[in-house]
Ligand code: 2AM
Ligand code: CA
């Protein structure tokens with residue numbers, strides 16, 4: 288398999304899907320809820336996932352597809368070529384803010400990340416990577432991440448860790464927030480992962496993400512030396528939901544050891 292051919296196909300398809308999503312703002316976007324009142328999905332999420340499935344099936348019918356909206360197959364293993372797709376990451380931003388939502392896609396062969404994409408649909412900005420060849424922000428190569436002290440770090444974190452069903456030691460998280468230089472919350476996991484990979488954030492922590500939130504991003508991360516694991520420090524599992532941290536390599540271990548205590 289020539290990865291560069293797959294890469295060209297993926298990029299062109301993502302750019303076309305992005306245009307379709309931008310065009311959708313001029314007609315009806317229907318919002319529904321999924322698991323709870325704040326877990327939103329729209330017809331555009333579903334239509335975009337179907338668009339990718341049609342394109343990939345035409346490109347190579349043997350490839351398997353795992354997508355958030357479940358329009359692909361039920362996948363039990365990562366054997367062979369597998370696409371992991373989140374057609375809109377940051378659906379709430381898409382609905383309410385009309386910005387700061389991403390298309391994110393990872394292409395895996397036998398569980399190994401080969402190609403990763405995070406596309407900022409409104410800005411038309413592409414973060415991408417090819418395994419072993421590097422990562423890019425549009426046409427500019429992304430540099431390896433440089434070490435920094437935790438006190439100078441900006442971390443992405445959302446407010447879910449203050450809720451009563453929190454899964455981590457609250458006091459320690461407060462200590463982390465006080466130690467770092469600043470915190471941010473963008474509402475798109477893929478965007479925050481792209482920001483860590485490009486040094487705009489130094490870490491991003493989430494209490495629960497799914498394979499499609501992180502599939503593309505972890506491939507970009509590995510090319511710049513960012514470390515992505517669950518909050519136990521174990522490698523990310525791309526078949527189940529889990530906790531998640533991605534960080535500059537100089538602070539990943541320090542955050543896990545001193546500030547994260549799972550209950
Ligand atoms: P989504 O927009 O594709 O659903 C929001 O903080 C981030 O967490 C988004 O990247 C969102 O992805 C993701 N997320 C994962 N599980 C979620 C859930 N159950 N409800 C809302 N957002 C979720
Ligand atoms: Ca969702």
Ligand code: CA
Nearest residue numbers: 373376377500
């Ligand atoms: Ca998502």
Ligand code: CA
Nearest residue numbers: 355373375376
């Ligand atoms: Ca989504």
